[in-house]
Each structure stands twice: as C-alpha cells, then as structure tokens.
Amino acid sequence: MRFFSFTIDQYKPMPVEVEVSLVPGVPRFQFMGLPDSVIKESELRIKAALRNSGFDMPKGQQILVNLRPISQRKKSEGMDLAIALAYLYASDQWRPSIEDACELYAYGELGLDGCCRTPLDFELNEDVQGPIFLGKVLGNSKGEFYEVHHLSKLENLPFRINGNMNEAMERPQLSHWKFDPSVGRLLAISASGEHSLLLAGPAGSGKTTVAEALHSLREDPTKEQFRESKIWNRRLGHTIKWRPLVIPHHSTPTLSMIGGGVPPFPGEITRAHGGTLVLDELLEFKNPVKEALREPMEKQTISVARRGKMTTFPAKSLVVGTTNLCPCGDFVPGNPVSCRFTLGRCRSYLDRLSGPMADRFQILSYSDKWSGSSEPKVSLQNIYSEVKRGVEFRHRRGQSIVNGQLDIDSVEISDFIEKEILGAPEGLSRRRLRSTLVVARTIADLEESMEIQPEHIGEAESYTLKPFLNLKRAFI
Structure with a gap:
C-alpha cells in the first residue's frame, strides 16, 4: 500500500508520496525529504491525535517519515492525515478495506483530539463536501479521485481497523466464590x-x-x-x-x-x-x-x-x-x-x-x-x-x-x-x-x-x- 498527500507548489497541489518505517530507537518522528516547519511540527499533533483516538504509539521504535520526491521542498497544511494513516498501516493497527486499493490519497489537518479539518490551502473541486477526503487514484496523478470518503475524526476511520482497537472482548472468568x-x-x-x-x-x-x-x-x-x-x-x-x-x-x-x-x-x-x-x-x-x-x-x-x-x-x-x-x-x-x-x-x-x-x-x-x-x-x-x-x-x-x-x-x-x-x-x-x-x-x-x-x-x-x-x- 502506498500513501500520498499533497504539497502546494505555486498555489497548485502536487502529489507527494509518504513512506513510513519503524526502526529501533527513541520513539519520535524523524522527517526526511525537505519538509517545512509546519510539517515538522505535525509530530506533536499526530501523537496527540493518535493517543486521543485510541491508537498505540510505538515503544522503543523511531518513526522514519520520508517524503518523495526527496529533492523538492514540501509545503503543506494537510499532510498530517496521510502521515498518521501511513504510520497506522506500518504499525499494523489499521488496514484500508477499499477493494483492489494499492494507492491511497489523504489530505487533512489533525487536531489534538483527533478531529480532522479541511486545510485552507487546498480544494479538490466544488463538488466535494466534508472536511476530509480519502480515496484511490484513477490512474493519473492530477488530483482526480473517486470513492471519496469524508472523515470527521480519526477514530471514525471508514475502513477496517486492525490491532488493539479490534481485539475481541475477553469476559473475565467467574471465580469459584x-x-x-x-x-x-x-x-x-x-x-x-x-x-x-x-x-x-x-x-x-x-x-x-x-x-x-x-x-x-x-x-x-x-x-x-x-x-x-x-x-x-x-x-x-x-x-x-x-x-x-x-x-x-x-x-x-x-x-x-x-x-x-x-x-x-x-x-x-x-x-x-x-x-x-x-x-x-x-x-x-x-x-x-x-x-x-x-x-x-x-x-x-x-x-x-x-x-x-x-x-x-x-x-x-x-x-x-x-x-x-x-x-x-x-x-x-x-x-x-x-x-x-x-x-x-x-x-x-x-x-x-x-x-x-x-x-x-x-x-x-x-x-x-x-x-x-x-x-x-x-x-x-x-x-x-x-x-x-x-x-x-x-x-x-x-x-x-x-x-x-x-x-x-x-x-x-x-x-x-x-x-x-x-x-x-x-x-x-x-x-x-x-x-x-x-x-x-x-x-x-x-x-x-x-x-x-x-x-x-x-x-x-x-x-x-x-x-x-x-x-x-x-x-x-
């Protein structure tokens, strides 16, 4: 699964691939690929949003985030959501259930409580309503999407959730009292x-x-x-x-x-x-x-x-x-x-x-x-x-x-x-x-x-x- 978001280049959205890998180290985000200060600050927003949405943060693992193409400076107000989804996928806490999906585009700003908001620097088209969109690409990279999903909170992901949030309940055993x-x-x-x-x-x-x-x-x-x-x-x-x-x-x-x-x-x-x-x-x-x-x-x-x-x-x-x-x-x-x-x-x-x-x-x-x-x-x-x-x-x-x-x-x-x-x-x-x-x-x-x-x-x-x-x- 490949995750994409967008950077704003001359007031136009350009696709950016978001790669996430977990390696041993201090549990924090490490960004690569020339991100701007807004993207670097997203570490704290993403951590708070994930915790407040019921997901786990890694213990003893560093989160490497690579933004491709690496030679292009990235300026974006809505890369939070794509980074969060790529991390959840890499840590096996979430899997998209869109049929035959191999590329997923996401663009949205995360609040500390897990709320997803529409960034002011990007619009898909006039027909899209709702704060956040998720979808798979039509086969080109010009921002044309279908199966658009709107998301209000990170905990309400419209796809299948794996890991701890989908664990079966374990009723406590009745004692012999x-x-x-x-x-x-x-x-x-x-x-x-x-x-x-x-x-x-x-x-x-x-x-x-x-x-x-x-x-x-x-x-x-x-x-x-x-x-x-x-x-x-x-x-x-x-x-x-x-x-x-x-x-x-x-x-x-x-x-x-x-x-x-x-x-x-x-x-x-x-x-x-x-x-x-x-x-x-x-x-x-x-x-x-x-x-x-x-x-x-x-x-x-x-x-x-x-x-x-x-x-x-x-x-x-x-x-x-x-x-x-x-x-x-x-x-x-x-x-x-x-x-x-x-x-x-x-x-x-x-x-x-x-x-x-x-x-x-x-x-x-x-x-x-x-x-x-x-x-x-x-x-x-x-x-x-x-x-x-x-x-x-x-x-x-x-x-x-x-x-x-x-x-x-x-x-x-x-x-x-x-x-x-x-x-x-x-x-x-x-x-x-x-x-x-x-x-x-x-x-x-x-x-x-x-x-x-x-x-x-x-x-x-x-x-x-x-x-x-x-x-x-x-x-x-």
Missing part, C-alpha cells in the same frame, strides 16, 4: 438491572469481594460501548479487555476523581465509563470528593469549567460503594451497639455520609446479615445464569435500556401498585420511590413477569426503602 442465597439474590438484582449499590457493615464481612463479583456478572457491552470505554482508557494510559473496573484509593483527590486542570483532563470516573466504579471505604474519602460524585452519578456525565470554557466528559458507570458505619467497623443500624468508641464519635463518623450522597445509591444492603446462614451456598455461575435470564427477558420485552437508568415515569405500574407506592412512609425523596420502582422492575424480569406484582414491590422495598429508613434512625 460461593455466597449465601441472600447475597446471591442481591448480586443478581444489581447486576441484571445495573443498580448502584452501597454495601455497609462490619469489617471483614466480604463487602469488597461482593463488589468485585458484581462487576464480573454484568452484561457484555456492545461493540460501540466497548470501543468508547477503550478509547477513554487509552487516553488515560490504561488498557482494558472488557468493561473497566476502577477502584480508586480513598486518598484520591477531587481533581483526579472527576477531572479538571488546564486544559481539562478526565478523571477516574471517566476511566470507569461503561464499567464499574468501586468506592472502597467510601466514608474515608474526603467530603469534597464524595459530594463531587453526586452530579455524575445522576446525570452520567461530568462537566468541568476552566477559564470560561466548559468541557463535558462521559461518566456512565455502575457505582458500588463499600463502607463501615463507625470507627470500629462493627455498628449496623438495628443491631445492639457494641462499639468501643463513644456514641458521639460514632455519630460523627456516620455524618461523613451525607443524606444526598446516600440517596444516589439505589440499593443499600448491610453485610451483617450475610454470615452464619446454614442454607447451601450459591456459586457465581448460578448467579450469572439468573442474571442472563433477567437480561434476556428485558430484551424480549423490547427494552434496550437497563432498568437502573429508567425514569420514574418510564416504569409501567398498575393503579394498585401506584397507590401502594404513594402510601410509602413520609420523608422519602422522589429518588427513593424511583429506586423502588426500577428495582421492582428488575425483580419482575428475573421472575419473567411482564407486569410488576405487589410481591415484587415488597422485595424491592427491602433493598431501597427499609435499609435507608434504618440508616436515618441510627443513634436516635
């Missing part, structure tokens, strides 16, 4: 409906294990979802093979968690986009960090304003929090207080969890109820089979969006259920009522029921209402 039936039911409901979950209870009761197991039980992402998650992780220097699992340390500052800086860069919540964000030891996070997560947990995006400019990053993830409720870790609402610390100190520790933050979690479960059961344990494989059944039934109902993201008005309920919901205890937010409805919808899917039944509401309330009421009444 076994859980109490009550924990298995909790995992099946949360994984099937993708409901945010807060696990609270004594230290050593398996909260983190349950959170990690929940991630492995989730539905496979679509190709587009996986590609988007992979691109954002690549931008932050991480490689994933399935949904990302992000477990930031509780000392993580606000800037690293939600993003920011000048220019704004994404944070951990964006790295978890499309995956699972586990906030282990939630109450140990600083209050500004916890409160900053309230908006993205609700809107599934995070907007950062710096120097008068607003940047929005995706933040669509399943958030799972784990925490102790007092300094010694033994306190659980409804149980006799056996903490060695004073009541005032326990209350002060629990005050780290604000009401609005707790309200963002659709499900709250106390881990003290998980141990000591004499019932047979449930394997992750059996739980996953139940999750698949619930997901498949949801698709059969014609619903593509997961239940955890439904609006309260999107859940169909009978008049009897509506009266029962409206008769819920006072003082509960609309968010609590929504959580009850969407969790009940998930329970109905697991039971393969087209309609939500009263028993589904009753079970949902044991996850979405009663634990929160007990938490409110703690230390009263």
Whole structure:
C-alpha cells in the first residue's frame, strides 16, 4: 500500500508520496525529504491525535517519515492525515478495506483530539463536501479521485481497523466464590438491572469481594460501548479487555476523581465509563470528593469549567460503594451497639455520609446479615445464569435500556401498585420511590413477569426503602 498527500507548489497541489518505517530507537518522528516547519511540527499533533483516538504509539521504535520526491521542498497544511494513516498501516493497527486499493490519497489537518479539518490551502473541486477526503487514484496523478470518503475524526476511520482497537472482548472468568442465597439474590438484582449499590457493615464481612463479583456478572457491552470505554482508557494510559473496573484509593483527590486542570483532563470516573466504579471505604474519602460524585452519578456525565470554557466528559458507570458505619467497623443500624468508641464519635463518623450522597445509591444492603446462614451456598455461575435470564427477558420485552437508568415515569405500574407506592412512609425523596420502582422492575424480569406484582414491590422495598429508613434512625 502506498500513501500520498499533497504539497502546494505555486498555489497548485502536487502529489507527494509518504513512506513510513519503524526502526529501533527513541520513539519520535524523524522527517526526511525537505519538509517545512509546519510539517515538522505535525509530530506533536499526530501523537496527540493518535493517543486521543485510541491508537498505540510505538515503544522503543523511531518513526522514519520520508517524503518523495526527496529533492523538492514540501509545503503543506494537510499532510498530517496521510502521515498518521501511513504510520497506522506500518504499525499494523489499521488496514484500508477499499477493494483492489494499492494507492491511497489523504489530505487533512489533525487536531489534538483527533478531529480532522479541511486545510485552507487546498480544494479538490466544488463538488466535494466534508472536511476530509480519502480515496484511490484513477490512474493519473492530477488530483482526480473517486470513492471519496469524508472523515470527521480519526477514530471514525471508514475502513477496517486492525490491532488493539479490534481485539475481541475477553469476559473475565467467574471465580469459584460461593455466597449465601441472600447475597446471591442481591448480586443478581444489581447486576441484571445495573443498580448502584452501597454495601455497609462490619469489617471483614466480604463487602469488597461482593463488589468485585458484581462487576464480573454484568452484561457484555456492545461493540460501540466497548470501543468508547477503550478509547477513554487509552487516553488515560490504561488498557482494558472488557468493561473497566476502577477502584480508586480513598486518598484520591477531587481533581483526579472527576477531572479538571488546564486544559481539562478526565478523571477516574471517566476511566470507569461503561464499567464499574468501586468506592472502597467510601466514608474515608474526603467530603469534597464524595459530594463531587453526586452530579455524575445522576446525570452520567461530568462537566468541568476552566477559564470560561466548559468541557463535558462521559461518566456512565455502575457505582458500588463499600463502607463501615463507625470507627470500629462493627455498628449496623438495628443491631445492639457494641462499639468501643463513644456514641458521639460514632455519630460523627456516620455524618461523613451525607443524606444526598446516600440517596444516589439505589440499593443499600448491610453485610451483617450475610454470615452464619446454614442454607447451601450459591456459586457465581448460578448467579450469572439468573442474571442472563433477567437480561434476556428485558430484551424480549423490547427494552434496550437497563432498568437502573429508567425514569420514574418510564416504569409501567398498575393503579394498585401506584397507590401502594404513594402510601410509602413520609420523608422519602422522589429518588427513593424511583429506586423502588426500577428495582421492582428488575425483580419482575428475573421472575419473567411482564407486569410488576405487589410481591415484587415488597422485595424491592427491602433493598431501597427499609435499609435507608434504618440508616436515618441510627443513634436516635
């Protein structure tokens, strides 16, 4: 495959062949063939565009770029795209799928974010519309093209992509863990409906294990979802093979968690986009960090304003929090207080969890109820089979969006259920009522029921209402 671009000679575009070879050395571009300063500066633009589009840069390899004919000085504002494509071809990350193509012409300026723009110094003809054109030559070098392709972003290449960006997803293997039936039911409901979950209870009761197991039980992402998650992780220097699992340390500052800086860069919540964000030891996070997560947990995006400019990053993830409720870790609402610390100190520790933050979690479960059961344990494989059944039934109902993201008005309920919901205890937010409805919808899917039944509401309330009421009444 030969790649061509154009140089401007006396205000006319002249073809230039772009050759790229990878050799051992310092990972940087080395230009040959009398390029001008604009072409030399393209190294930094191309590197940033490739990284931000999800492609790899070489490690321990120098990128030699030869512009032919070598005796002619090259002046061009749109050679970025051809150099980038020639590099992707040489590094086996991309292959054009145009039939019988042996020569490919490309001309376009790359932005740092991978956007392709039309250079001001070149026009193909008046009939061409769109920022960038790609195509194969008709058999001459006079700028006549067919099969013209327009490109807005480098990541949207209209041809077949090889290498890491086309890797098949590798679902994590289910471990041999076994859980109490009550924990298995909790995992099946949360994984099937993708409901945010807060696990609270004594230290050593398996909260983190349950959170990690929940991630492995989730539905496979679509190709587009996986590609988007992979691109954002690549931008932050991480490689994933399935949904990302992000477990930031509780000392993580606000800037690293939600993003920011000048220019704004994404944070951990964006790295978890499309995956699972586990906030282990939630109450140990600083209050500004916890409160900053309230908006993205609700809107599934995070907007950062710096120097008068607003940047929005995706933040669509399943958030799972784990925490102790007092300094010694033994306190659980409804149980006799056996903490060695004073009541005032326990209350002060629990005050780290604000009401609005707790309200963002659709499900709250106390881990003290998980141990000591004499019932047979449930394997992750059996739980996953139940999750698949619930997901498949949801698709059969014609619903593509997961239940955890439904609006309260999107859940169909009978008049009897509506009266029962409206008769819920006072003082509960609309968010609590929504959580009850969407969790009940998930329970109905697991039971393969087209309609939500009263028993589904009753079970949902044991996850979405009663634990929160007990938490409110703690230390009263």
